[in-house]
Amino acid sequence: MIEARALTKRYGERLAVADLTFTAPAGQVTGFLGPNGAGKTTTFRMLLGLAAATGGQALVDGRTYADLPEPRRVVGAVLESSGFHPGRSGRDHLRTITAAAGLPRTRVEEVLHLVGLGGAAGRRAGGYSLGMRQRLALAGALLGDPRVLVLDEPTNGLDPEGVAWLRTLLREWAAQGRCVLVASHLLAEVAQAVDRVVIIKSGRVVHEGDITDLAADPGLAVRSSDPDRLAALLTASPGTTVRPDGTGRLVVRGRTAEDIGGTAARAGIAVHELAHRPAGKSLEETFLDLTGTGPTSTGPTSTGPTGTDPTTGPAAAPARPAAEVPR
Ligand SMILES: Nc1ncnc2c1ncn2[C@@H]1O[C@H](COP(=O)(O)OP(=O)(O)O)[C@@H](O)[C@H]1O
Ligand SMILES: [Mg+2]
Numbered sequence: 001m002i003e004a005r006a007l008t009k010r011y012g013e014r015l016a017v018a019d020l021t022f023t024a025p026a027g028q029v030t031g032f033l034g035p036n037g038a039g040k041t042t043t044f045r046m047l048l049g050l051a052a053a054t055g056g057q058a059l060v061d062g063r064t065y066a067d068l069p070e071p072r073r074v075v076g077a078v079l080e081s082s083g084f085h086p087g088r089s090g091r092d093h094l095r096t097i098t099a100a101a102g103l104p105r106t107r108v109e110e111v112l113h114l115v116g117l118g119g120a121a122g123r124r125a126g127g128y129s130l131g132m133r134q135r136l137a138l139a140g141a142l143l144g145d146p147r148v149l150v151l152d153e154p155t156n157g158l159d160p161e162g163v164a165w166l167r168t169l170l171r172e173w174a175a176q177g178r179c180v181l182v183a184s185h186l187l188a189e190v191a192q193a194v195d196r197v198v199i200i201k202s203g204r205v206v207h208e209g210d211i212t213d214l215a216a217d218p219g220l221a222v223r224s225s226d227p228d229r230l231a232a233l234l235t236a237s238p239g240t241t242v243r244p245d246g247t248g249r250l251v252v253r254g255r256t257a258e259d260i261g262g263t264a265a266r267a268g269i270a271v272h273e274l275a276h277r278p279a280g281k282s283l284e285e286t287f288l289d290l291t292g293t294g295p296t297s298t299g300p301t302s303t304g305p306t307g308t309d310p311t312t313g314p315a316a317a318p319a320r321p322a323a324e325v326p327r
Helices: 040-047 090-101 107-114 130-142 160-175 187-193 211-216 227-235 257-266 283-291 312-319
Strands: 002-011 014-024 029-033 055-060 075-078 148-152 179-184 196-201 204-210 220-224 241-244 250-253 271-276
Touching: 002 040, 014 040, 014 055, 014 179, 014 196, 014 204, 029 040, 029 160, 029 187, 040 055, 040 148, 040 179, 075 130, 090 107, 090 130, 107 130, 130 148, 130 160, 160 179, 160 187, 179 187, 187 283, 196 211, 196 283, 204 211, 204 283, 211 283, 220 227, 220 257, 227 241, 227 250, 227 257, 241 283, 250 283, 257 271
Parallel strands: 029 179, 029 196, 075 148, 148 179
Antiparallel strands: 002 014, 002 055, 196 204, 220 250, 220 271, 241 250
């Protein structure tokens, strides 16, 4: 199991990860999702002991990475920029890792087979495509047969077939009882493979739960006399997300209609409309709602998510009001 407890990372003035608390249990695939710059890689770097936390803790099976005996056998990780010696073959790269980590050399051929790199294993890694480099990085993570897998944007560079293959692999590992945490800025690439999601935005958790709950929470729509002030009041309590929907209404999640009406009444804000939004919104649309620009921006061109791949747009577009789609 992976646990982050009030995990915080500050780079100078910038809070890259802010008071992040979540868990990724064994036996499940947890998607760690958020737009580019949300803090996913920074979180992984702290989890793997590659960056020091400014505050809080990141734990694997209750211990920090530094405290794990034989960490390679416990955690396998693929980070964004896994480096290889370009002149070395894929096979030699993996042999170097087994030697350094005291792992059996026979594992090399096993993992090469597992990631479908057998045929290319003798070639220089410098000549590999991005997809092949991803597979090699994955092979390296699997060498120790770890019970925890941490993958950062593993679908980058994979063709659609490779993405489908990876999804199957993630499911298999979880079915074997492993803990799988996979970071992506593209919900669509991992949605079919994940059981749970932890969605972050600007270093903070905006949603944690089963992926089925995500689609099931369409939120409430509120039209009021002062949307900016109401948004500020509502977001002041944790677990609430507020987003302008482009038609002058706010979409609020994590609060009941009573909460919202009460908050508005106490602040002297008139509520003109307060309604549950229709269920059955697409997962993608909910993801965009959660990770889109915050309540301070109300213009239709500023409500889009930051750093989201254009491929997420068309899927969500038909269900969204025209004014809301900046693309
Ligand atoms: N070494 C660093 N020094 C300064 N800022 C950093 C550093 N690494 C990441 N950041 C900043 O922290 C934020 C989160 O980055 P990152 O964790 O890479 O996000 P993600 O992986 O979700 O795209 C970004 O604003 C990024 O610019
Ligand atoms: Mg990243």
